[in-house]
Amino acid sequence: MLNRRLFLASAAAALAAGCQSGHHKGPLPPRPSPANAPATTGSSIAPEYQQLYRAMPEERFPIPAVDLSKIDPVYYRQLVDYSAPEPVGTIVVDTPNRFLYLTMEGGKAMRYGVGIGRAGFSWGGRARIQHKKAWPTWTPPAEMIAREPKLEKYRDGMPPGPQNPLGARALYIFEGNRDTLYRLHGTTEPWSIGRAVSSGCVRLLQQDVIDLYKRVPEGTPIVVRQA
Numbered sequence: 001m002l003n004r005r006l007f008l009a010s011a012a013a014a015l016a017a018g019c020q021s022g023h024h025k026g027p028l029p030p031r032p033s034p035a036n037a038p039a040t041t042g043s044s045i046a047p048e049y050q051q052l053y054r055a056m057p058e059e060r061f062p063i064p065a066v067d068l069s070k071i072d073p074v075y076y077r078q079l080v081d082y083s084a085p086e087p088v089g090t091i092v093v094d095t096p097n098r099f100l101y102l103t104m105e106g107g108k109a110m111r112y113g114v115g116i117g118r119a120g121f122s123w124g125g126r127a128r129i130q131h132k133k134a135w136p137t138w139t140p141p142a143e144m145i146a147r148e149p150k151l152e153k154y155r156d157g158m159p160p161g162p163q164n165p166l167g168a169r170a171l172y173i174f175e176g177n178r179d180t181l182y183r184l185h186g187t188t189e190p191w192s193i194g195r196a197v198s199s200g201c202v203r204l205l206q207q208d209v210i211d212l213y214k215r216v217p218e219g220t221p222i223v224v225r226q227a
Contacts, residue, residue, distance in 0.1 A: 019138070019165055019183055019201035045069070049076050053207050060135050061162050063206045070190045075099075075113025077208050082109035091184075091212075091222040093202055095124065098194045100184070100202065102215060112212065115192040115203040123182060124226040130174035132218055135160035136185075162188065168206045169213040173222060184222075185209060 045068050053066035053076075068076070075098065082101055086092060092101040092109075095116050101109040117123070137157040145151045158164050167186020174180060183201045186209040187193075193205060202224075204212065 019185065045073075049073075052077055053205065056207065056210070059168060059210075061160070061168070063168060066190050066205055066207060068190075071113065071193050071205075075193050077110065077112050077211065079104075079108055080111045081107055082111070083107055084109070086221070086223055089216070089220060091129070091216065091220055093222070093224040095225060096227045100204065100212070102212065110211075110215070112204050112208045113193045115187065115189075115195050115197050117196065117201065123180070124224045125175070126221065126223050127173050127175045127180055129171045129184075129216060129218055129220040129222060130179070131172040132213055132216075133170050133172070134213070135168060136164070136166045136170040138164050138166045167203075167209060169209045171209075171213065171216070184212070 049068060050065075053068055055065040056063040080101075082103065084090075084092060084101070084103055086103055088103050088105050090103045092103065093099075093114065093116075094101065098114050098116060100112045100114045102112075103109050137160060138154070139157045140148075140151045140154055142155075145155060165185075166183060167188065169186055171184040172179065173182045173184070185201055185203055186206040187203040188206065189197075189203075190205060192203060197203075
């Protein structure tokens with residue numbers, strides 16, 4: 001069960017902010033151990049990572065290649081050794097270190113770098129992925145529209161597209177039958193990976209959220225860990 005106090009405080013924050021990116025580029029967390037960081041040669045980036053984060057013109061809305069020079073290599077998607085009590089097929093969000101793990105067999109996990117909610121919008125506990133949507137609609141909450149009247153035109157939803165805050169994919173997190181108001185979703189702001197920037201939701205690079213979307217079915221359990 002999600003911690004009720006965290007849930008209520010976090011839900012209010014999400015309603016107020018609707019997963020939209022903030023402009024604050026909060027401080028980076030202490031850098032994780034580089035044991036599983038990709039190897040680079042000088043300023044070059046290995047071809048396999050360039051391929052992972054290639055342009056995706058085949059998408060409904062073409063996605064450009066990621067400028068990997070803007071991201072610490074430790075946050076590149078990679079298969080890592082991972083020991084966890086959760087069963088295979090569980091999503092684990094390591095909030096302090098800005099990682100999302102998908103547990104796999106043989107003590108392995110697929111690890112993704114993420115951006116997380118700013119201090120005060122944090123949340124944690126156990127829930128599940130209730131729905132998945134490709135190129136979702138984003139609906140700003142009434143509180144946000146009141147603060148930013150220019151969003152009035154999106155009261156009934158912002159159509160999918162490159163400017164939509166939820167990006168190319170969104171995974172909707174529920175506790176029981178209740179929407180926690182949190183999402184795993186894509187972002188076009190590579191600088192935000194590894195930082196606390198969004199208001200409550202967990203953001204991944206577009207290529208990473210597409211990869212995760214393909215790997216997990218609806219009903220997948222998710223665990224969000226705080227410090």
